[in-house]
Amino acid sequence: MPSEVTRVGFEKLSALMGRKSSSGRWLVLTHDNPDPDAISAAAVLSRLIRQVFKRRVTTAYGGIIGRAENREMVRVLGIQLSHVRHLNWKHYKHYALVDTQPTTGNNQLPDDLRPTIVFDHHPIRKATRNVPFVDVRTDYGATATILAEYVEASSLEISRRAATALVYAIRSETQDFGREFSPADREMYDRLYPRCDTRALARIQTPRLPLTYFKNLHEALESVQSVSTLVVSHLGDIDQPDIVPEIADLLLRLEGKTWSLCSGVHGERIYLSIRTTNSRADAGRLMRRLLGRRGKGGGHGMMAGGWIEFPDGDRSRARERQQALAERLAKALKKNPQRLVPVELAPPPADAP
Numbered sequence: 001m002p003s004e005v006t007r008v009g010f011e012k013l014s015a016l017m018g019r020k021s022s023s024g025r026w027l028v029l030t031h032d033n034p035d036p037d038a039i040s041a042a043a044v045l046s047r048l049i050r051q052v053f054k055r056r057v058t059t060a061y062g063g064i065i066g067r068a069e070n071r072e073m074v075r076v077l078g079i080q081l082s083h084v085r086h087l088n089w090k091h092y093k094h095y096a097l098v099d100t101q102p103t104t105g106n107n108q109l110p111d112d113l114r115p116t117i118v119f120d121h122h123p124i125r126k127a128t129r130n131v132p133f134v135d136v137r138t139d140y141g142a143t144a145t146i147l148a149e150y151v152e153a154s155s156l157e158i159s160r161r162a163a164t165a166l167v168y169a170i171r172s173e174t175q176d177f178g179r180e181f182s183p184a185d186r187e188m189y190d191r192l193y194p195r196c197d198t199r200a201l202a203r204i205q206t207p208r209l210p211l212t213y214f215k216n217l218h219e220a221l222e223s224v225q226s227v228s229t230l231v232v233s234h235l236g237d238i239d240q241p242d243i244v245p246e247i248a249d250l251l252l253r254l255e256g257k258t259w260s261l262c263s264g265v266h267g268e269r270i271y272l273s274i275r276t277t278n279s280r281a282d283a284g285r286l287m288r289r290l291l292g293r294r295g296k297g298g299g300h301g302m303m304a305g306g307w308i309e310f311p312d313g314d315r316s317r318a319r320e321r322q323q324a325l326a327e328r329l330a331k332a333l334k335k336n337p338q339r340l341v342p343v344e345l346a347p348p349p350a351d352a353p
């Protein structure tokens with residue numbers, strides 16, 4: 001059943017894992033503020049390493065698992081994840097990056113440590129070419145699909161929990177196949193869906209939401225701006241960066257709009273997300289252009305994320321800088337930045353009688 005590419009990849013991976021040099025502890029690492037794609041793919045790779053290749057392995061992430069859906073997924077499916085701040089890098093002999101690559105600025109792997117394995121679906125980076133085992137498929141909608149194919153190529157049974165995690169990953173990453181995906185994602189989804197726990201899936205998709213979620217949403221709606229088909233919103237201090245892409249997704253659903261930008265302040269950084277309905281766009285490149293040298297970011301054609309650091313940690317002019325970034329995006333999209341003006345969502349209060 002697995003494709004030729006996966007069959008060959010799995011053989012290569014098995015050969016690597018069979019060598020004596022692959023002994024010692026492994027660390028499987030997601031990108032920061034991991035999404036369902038990164039979480040499920042990392043969990044599945046760890047299971048392969050542990051159960052098929054018989055190596056000791058820890059699954060870890062950096063940042064915050066912020067979205068209520070993602071927290072629910074980890075809780076309901078019992079996914080074991082460690083935060084990197086509780087780990088000692090020296091404790092591990094090998095590192096695997098999942099849904100991210102070296103030098104992207106969105107994972108915690110120290111620059112002087114070279115991963116042994118990279119699984120991803122973002123554009124390949126120069127630094128990835130020196131990695132012993134690489135499977136990067138930019139045409140895939142989800143890294144989860146690649147790892148699910150590896151499980152199929154192995155002797156491992158896909159558990160109900162793993163199937164549920166992978167189905168949710170493919171669904172959320174491709175926005176129910178409304179965004180970039182390949183036939184492989186669709187086929188994998190169809191094979192996995194009958195094996196997943198649909199009640200758990202429903203719970204993951206409609207979790208209880210903390211008050212801060214409504215606070216952020218309110219703030220975002222109060223600060224909507226627009227020029228032609230671009231819609232923008234800025235958030236002040238946020239307690240978890242994941243809210244930024246969530247708002248960007250929501251804004252893009254506004255009728256008549258084809259581009260959205262959301263930004264928010266967290267720690268020493270401004271986080272940004274760009275979304276577009278244009279399937280021929282290159283949002284990732286646009287994001288990198290926007291951020292310049294002070295930031296890091298990237299993405300796919302229709303979605304991108306990144307962050308930019310405050311010079312000298314000076315956060316006092318955050319809003320000004322957020323607005324400048326929005327204006328730069330407007331310009332890049334050939335829209336007049338001066339016409340980026342607030343959108344009134346409710347009529348102004350009627351005059352008192």
Ligand SMILES: [Mn+2]
Nearest residue numbers: 037099142143
């Ligand atoms: Mn992904």
